[in-house]
Amino acid sequence: MSTTTRNPAGALRSGRRGSTSSTIFAAVLWACLAIICAFLFFILAVIIQKGLARFDLDLVTRQPSKIHPETAGVASALYGTLWVSGLTALIALPLGIGAAVYLEEYADPRAWWNRLIELNIQNLAAVPTVIYGILTLAFVVRGPLSVGAVVLAGGVALSLLILPVVIITTREALRSVPSEIRSGSLALGATLWQTTWRQTLPAAVPGIATGSILALSRAIGEAAPLILVGATTFITFNPDGIFSRYTTLPVQIYNLVPQDRQEFRDLAYAAILLLIIVLLAMNALAIWLRNRYQRRW
Amino acid sequence: MITLKDLEVYYGDFRAVTDVDMSFGSREITALIGPSGCGKSTVLRCLNRMNDLVPGARVVGAVAYHGTDIYAPEVDVIEVRRRIGMVFQKPNPFPKSIYDNVAYGPRVTGMKVDSMDEVVERALHGAALWDEVKDKLKQNAFGLSGGQQQRLCIARAIATSPEVILMDEPCSALDPIATAKIEDLMVELAERFTIIIVTHNMQQAARVSQRTGFFTAEADEQGQRTGKLVEFATTEHIFGNPSDARTEAYITGRFG
Amino acid sequence: MITLKDLEVYYGDFRAVTDVDMSFGSREITALIGPSGCGKSTVLRCLNRMNDLVPGARVVGAVAYHGTDIYAPEVDVIEVRRRIGMVFQKPNPFPKSIYDNVAYGPRVTGMKVDSMDEVVERALHGAALWDEVKDKLKQNAFGLSGGQQQRLCIARAIATSPEVILMDEPCSALDPIATAKIEDLMVELAERFTIIIVTHNMQQAARVSQRTGFFTAEADEQGQRTGKLVEFATTEHIFGNPSDARTEAYITGRFG
Amino acid sequence: GGGQDDGGAAQGEQKPSGPVVIDGSSTVEPLSAAAGELFMGENPDVQVTVGTSGTGGGFKKFCAGETDISNASRPIKDEEGKLCGDKSISYTELQVANDALTVVVNKENTWTDCLTVEQLKKIWEPGSTVKSWKEVDPSYPDEPLNLYGAGADSGTFDYFTQAVNGKEGESRTDYNPTEDDNITVQGVSGAKGALGYFGFSYFEENASRLKALKVDGGAGCVEPSVETAQDGTYAPLARPLFIYPSNTALAKPQVEAFVEFYLEHNDEVVEAARFVPLTEEQKTKAKDALTELKAKAGK
Amino acid sequence: MTGGHRTEGGLPETGGHPDLWRGVAVDLTPQRRRFGEKAIHIALMGAALLSVAVTAGIVLSLLTPLISFFGHVGVGEFLFGTQWTASFGDKFTWDDKSWGVLPLVVSTLMITLIALVVAVPLGLGAAIYLSEYASDRVRKVLKPVLEILAGIPTVVYGFLALTIITPALALVVDFEGIHTNLAPGIVMGFMIVPTVASLSEDAMSAVPLVLRQGSYALGANRMRTTLRVVFPAALSGIVAAIVLGISRAVGETMIVTIAAGSKAHLTFDPREGAQTMTGFIAQIASGDAPQGSPVYYSLFAVGALLFVMTLLINMISIRLVRKYRQVY
Ligand SMILES: Nc1ncnc2c1ncn2[C@@H]1O[C@H](COP(=O)(O)OP(=O)(O)OP(=O)(O)O)[C@@H](O)[C@H]1O
Ligand SMILES: Nc1ncnc2c1ncn2[C@@H]1O[C@H](COP(=O)(O)OP(=O)(O)OP(=O)(O)O)[C@@H](O)[C@H]1O
Ligand SMILES: [Mg+2]
Ligand SMILES: [Mg+2]
Numbered sequence A: 001m002s003t004t005t006r007n008p009a010g011a012l013r014s015g016r017r018g019s020t021s022s023t024i025f026a027a028v029l030w031a032c033l034a035i036i037c038a039f040l041f042f043i044l045a046v047i048i049q050k051g052l053a054r055f056d057l058d059l060v061t062r063q064p065s066k067i068h069p070e071t072a073g074v075a076s077a078l079y080g081t082l083w084v085s086g087l088t089a090l091i092a093l094p095l096g097i098g099a100a101v102y103l104e105e106y107a108d109p110r111a112w113w114n115r116l117i118e119l120n121i122q123n124l125a126a127v128p129t130v131i132y133g134i135l136t137l138a139f140v141v142r143g144p145l146s147v148g149a150v151v152l153a154g155g156v157a158l159s160l161l162i163l164p165v166v167i168i169t170t171r172e173a174l175r176s177v178p179s180e181i182r183s184g185s186l187a188l189g190a191t192l193w194q195t196t197w198r199q200t201l202p203a204a205v206p207g208i209a210t211g212s213i214l215a216l217s218r219a220i221g222e223a224a225p226l227i228l229v230g231a232t233t234f235i236t237f238n239p240d241g242i243f244s245r246y247t248t249l250p251v252q253i254y255n256l257v258p259q260d261r262q263e264f265r266d267l268a269y270a271a272i273l274l275l276i277i278v279l280l281a282m283n284a285l286a287i288w289l290r291n292r293y294q295r296r297w
Numbered sequence B, C: 001m002i003t004l005k006d007l008e009v010y011y012g013d014f015r016a017v018t019d020v021d022m023s024f025g026s027r028e029i030t031a032l033i034g035p036s037g038c039g040k041s042t043v044l045r046c047l048n049r050m051n052d053l054v055p056g057a058r059v060v061g062a063v064a065y066h067g068t069d070i071y072a073p074e075v076d077v078i079e080v081r082r083r084i085g086m087v088f089q090k091p092n093p094f095p096k097s098i099y100d101n102v103a104y105g106p107r108v109t110g111m112k113v114d115s116m117d118e119v120v121e122r123a124l125h126g127a128a129l130w131d132e133v134k135d136k137l138k139q140n141a142f143g144l145s146g147g148q149q150q151r152l153c154i155a156r157a158i159a160t161s162p163e164v165i166l167m168d169e170p171c172s173a174l175d176p177i178a179t180a181k182i183e184d185l186m187v188e189l190a191e192r193f194t195i196i197i198v199t200h201n202m203q204q205a206a207r208v209s210q211r212t213g214f215f216t217a218e219a220d221e222q223g224q225r226t227g228k229l230v231e232f233a234t235t236e237h238i239f240g241n242p243s244d245a246r247t248e249a250y251i252t253g254r255f256g
Numbered sequence D: 001g002g003g004q005d006d007g008g009a010a011q012g013e014q015k016p017s018g019p020v021v022i023d024g025s026s027t028v029e030p031l032s033a034a035a036g037e038l039f040m041g042e043n044p045d046v047q048v049t050v051g052t053s054g055t056g057g058g059f060k061k062f063c064a065g066e067t068d069i070s071n072a073s074r075p076i077k078d079e080e081g082k083l084c085g086d087k088s089i090s091y092t093e094l095q096v097a098n099d100a101l102t103v104v105v106n107k108e109n110t111w112t113d114c115l116t117v118e119q120l121k122k123i124w125e126p127g128s129t130v131k132s133w134k135e136v137d138p139s140y141p142d143e144p145l146n147l148y149g150a151g152a153d154s155g156t157f158d159y160f161t162q163a164v165n166g167k168e169g170e171s172r173t174d175y176n177p178t179e180d181d182n183i184t185v186q187g188v189s190g191a192k193g194a195l196g197y198f199g200f201s202y203f204e205e206n207a208s209r210l211k212a213l214k215v216d217g218g219a220g221c222v223e224p225s226v227e228t229a230q231d232g233t234y235a236p237l238a239r240p241l242f243i244y245p246s247n248t249a250l251a252k253p254q255v256e257a258f259v260e261f262y263l264e265h266n267d268e269v270v271e272a273a274r275f276v277p278l279t280e281e282q283k284t285k286a287k288d289a290l291t292e293l294k295a296k297a298g299k
Numbered sequence E: 001m002t003g004g005h006r007t008e009g010g011l012p013e014t015g016g017h018p019d020l021w022r023g024v025a026v027d028l029t030p031q032r033r034r035f036g037e038k039a040i041h042i043a044l045m046g047a048a049l050l051s052v053a054v055t056a057g058i059v060l061s062l063l064t065p066l067i068s069f070f071g072h073v074g075v076g077e078f079l080f081g082t083q084w085t086a087s088f089g090d091k092f093t094w095d096d097k098s099w100g101v102l103p104l105v106v107s108t109l110m111i112t113l114i115a116l117v118v119a120v121p122l123g124l125g126a127a128i129y130l131s132e133y134a135s136d137r138v139r140k141v142l143k144p145v146l147e148i149l150a151g152i153p154t155v156v157y158g159f160l161a162l163t164i165i166t167p168a169l170a171l172v173v174d175f176e177g178i179h180t181n182l183a184p185g186i187v188m189g190f191m192i193v194p195t196v197a198s199l200s201e202d203a204m205s206a207v208p209l210v211l212r213q214g215s216y217a218l219g220a221n222r223m224r225t226t227l228r229v230v231f232p233a234a235l236s237g238i239v240a241a242i243v244l245g246i247s248r249a250v251g252e253t254m255i256v257t258i259a260a261g262s263k264a265h266l267t268f269d270p271r272e273g274a275q276t277m278t279g280f281i282a283q284i285a286s287g288d289a290p291q292g293s294p295v296y297y298s299l300f301a302v303g304a305l306l307f308v309m310t311l312l313i314n315m316i317s318i319r320l321v322r323k324y325r326q327v328y
């Protein structure tokens, strides 16, 4: 070490090298966020502006109409969406949470079959949504089950679609429960299931709920797989069971916009606004849950 | 009453400890000391099969509890853990009420009890916590101070009527006053329970234990560090007149 | 050369330490000791403004370096950190080559150097690591052993030609042999640098330091624990004949 | 479903109830949907669903007994009819509307008012490399030709290619296909040399922005209009649209009521769906067919 | 626990302890039957295995039509042909059509590329800002805002692209016709920004604090610490985030169906509109392709290719993530 003469005191002021580039860098980062936010607000503004014209009670109480689009609604699609997403929740959540509990609490992570399951789930999460449509078409709409284009088929398609998401987010929620809770319980002679059911799962509920809501909201906004399983039917009555034919809001929007009359387009944008409000409400709920209940261990 | 014979523990391919032969006496306190990473916690976790939970952990050798190998296939690990309780380094109460924390063990193990209230009260008394919490049994255990939480964990452990209590650095997260309280409690508990404690604090070992095991980990030619039991004797002997040079170096603070 | 005056540090609303007055001498080793959570690391981090990085951390009082308050608005924190280096508890080399680790400081602070190779070699010599790594300077630093990594971190710190080196429990993650090496190195470095070290190991403080500050944290009426400097004197005095009863209790192992 | 008992009791004044399952041509879908909507306005207990599997796909389901009525933009083919015969499903063809495709160009296209089918074919036939109006007819200017047309999976496309190129589905592929007629309007009104085609009523609505060409199918230039579509002189771009109710399904009161309603209120239905209405003659023919059918069924 | 070599007979005493192990054996066998435990274990495992069944189902559902398809179309013709006219010509004839899937693939990849050009800089910028610059409070507000972008239904994006972005682009870019791949590409870019940003942010946040502290303690400023320490250390995680973004973009359906148009043609000009793989699938599914016709089979062939493509992309991503996990 060379004996540099140390200039005591005041010299701490020197330097500030690279502070300009540093400022520009921060500004660029900030600009990225600003552009993203601007885009988001822009599309929200467009939707609100175009959707407000027909955002009235008719929208949710009346059925689609080819004859009176100016007073038509999307009731059947709204109820279809409720039916399909309700069924999706019933199918995907128990299965997804069960699979996550297995992988996180039961499975030996070094066993090849468990690694295979894990890899498989990661892959499923990246499979394009239309593929789930093809799968459901082959096995549920036609093929072995042949139930036709009914609520059940839509529910199955969307369940398969969000299953990997539910599994992955539930695993994350379980993982964030500190292992001390588990070892504390097991050290008292509790069985693995007792520990899971009485300690781990309750502690993970906020995280699981958050993930589940976000997954469901994804299902609600999805159109592609439903187009494959035949939800594009023109329907003017609300479904009344899982074997009812149905349509959903995104599919209805997809059908409405290219129609030739302006009234259909206005209706479509009102439906978009409705859908966005539902989804934003679900997002907000998820965020609120996350912030309110997510424990910092 | 607990005897380790040629104990050897692996984490995957890594041999964490080897050549451990010791035997713990009934109703006394045994301390395990040694530098970080020498395998104290690993050995402790073998005694109630908590190592089962570590993926890849493998135990070779025998752990006999009253002459029964607790790793024998017909042995129920649940039963082992009920009889051999454990207290952890960081107080880990459940996010439940104080009452439910203590009642948890009896409930999940399906213990037949006349009155749960009585069991809870007795356990809290035993952990010298009753007076401090008797008015707030329904409150969440997270509201307690660190020292109280640790005593709650002790109460929780003794509620299942174990015979042995394992403690892994139970005071390392506590302040001096709480530490003193727990140390007093340990001495008291030793009248009814067999206690095995891992500690970093040699003075603590000297203060509370009757017998002390000193571990260390030395690297072999390949640089693998494997923990070994260096010396196991009365606490007096270890701290007064250790037989092994490494023990002496450690207790005089020349390393660790 | 560094003087603390009425230092008080808050994390949000929580007052972590208060009433710290001390002054560190040039080219000597000062040890800060005390039980866990008493604020040793907090005080150490004030000396090179690493607390700036903790959201909510707030420093009250003065830290003077050669008479300049390093918290004054016109002071450049980058310059402070270049002159007051730091070594952490866990060795934290960057995931880069050994060479790049050492050259990192000079590069980012824009130090004018004639030959970076020379700077790197000198720093590695200084950290007593040169002979062990001279043939693998381009290899990733993660390939080194823990003790080597810690010495690499010391080399990295001295590469920017600091005057002071702060060390926060630099040996607590190391084995005895590596610890001994680092202790030797510290003594050697003290010929050229001012060293301030936080340690849990009292024997280490006794072995390497000339002066020792003892901190403790006591709970106030509301149960808030605030760290305080109890005693600050020569190491000989602290370990031989402490003035304060709490110091004595601590060094004799009655708590902590 | 085709069970005998899933229609409501139709005795006396009781309103019909139950499902009416329709599938088939996507061209005809708006018609049947409009009819269903009007019908359900009067018979709220009936549920009419209209799928769009295409004429061929519709017949497949129809002949498998999955649907009550099949929409069709062309008459049923012999092979398809045989399939139904195998399953002993008998049916009746009823014409429900007329359709006329209109060829539209930009308003500024001053060089032509009429194209022959030959010229259209030259433009649209598979492998056609015509890129400029000049190549269509040397007297036209050298204006680049932008083509807009129906998506290759639509009934409109099938029909146009059949009529112009002589074979269903045969078409050059390098045009701008779209399911959204608005986009065709935009595209054609935006480029001087553009040409496109879509349904006649959609042209009527956008008549101010586009110019419709006459078509010469061999008998001189004919303007697209309601009349020329109805009487078939707007050849070959005018065609009839059909529904095919199955006789079994017609035994269900709600289906029977629906089909009757479809024909009875045909003007309204056609207007709502924006097709060219039936002539009185065509209406009578369809109604007669229905009556005959009912008589056969022993009602 | 296996492999314990059990000692025969009595256990020897060690340590010379006076209180030897007492010969009274204790009963450590199960005190209760626990059938429920086993049943639950099996049920949970069943739920996990279902995911494997789903994959098997996907493969099966693609396989049968695929065999029919390749009975008529050569694999080479399919993969390397440059013309795709599946929906033209006679509905039930195979040989009057061109089965070269390249036009669809090229358009898919082109739109993906455009999306990346938008999403990678914006997403990384946002991620760096959130991970290294923003306060906890700002992060808490902004992260959900970003996530909203991922929550907007893709149908909606599609129509916005078609009705707003395309006409806006028409003012500045010269393109023939009514569609341009730029519009769906740009909009899709914004759609995958949250994927890229949030995963990159995770990767950067996972870089241990001690590395940052080490850098700051050496006098590096925030920019240098970010660019020289955090970013390189998180690089494989960031690449994985981008790769996941790619698979999202490749598989996205509605945006391209609506905004890229349904003209299948081989073009490398991003200003033109061209049908993508998913666009073709959706078009055929929502149109009236008769079951059993060539075009119906081709839907599965394109679907299978899409599945294989995203599978490959995802395997790469998993590789990268695994590699990056090993660093610390
Ligand atoms: N779950 C695990 N997987 C792999 N290795 C482990 C695991 N737990 C501990 N080890 C390793 O086994 C060795 C012994 O660890 P152990 O925790 O028993 O030491 P210890 O003496 O309790 O140390 P400390 O005083 O730090 O708690 C160490 O090298 C450690 O890294
Ligand atoms: N980033 C932080 N935010 C909030 N509180 C903190 C933070 N860092 C430390 N503290 C609190 O400040 C007090 C002093 O902590 P500090 O880390 O300085 O103690 P220490 O003496 O170094 O302890 P140890 O020996 O365990 O390292 C403790 O109560 C600690 O909980
Ligand atoms: Mg330990
Ligand atoms: Mg500290």
Ligand SMILES: O=P([O-])([O-])[O-]
Residues within 6 Å of the ligand: D024, D025, D026, D027, D028, D053, D054, D055, D056, D072, D073, D153, D154, D155, D156, D158, E288
């Ligand atoms: O049968 P189409 O849908 O083509 O009219």
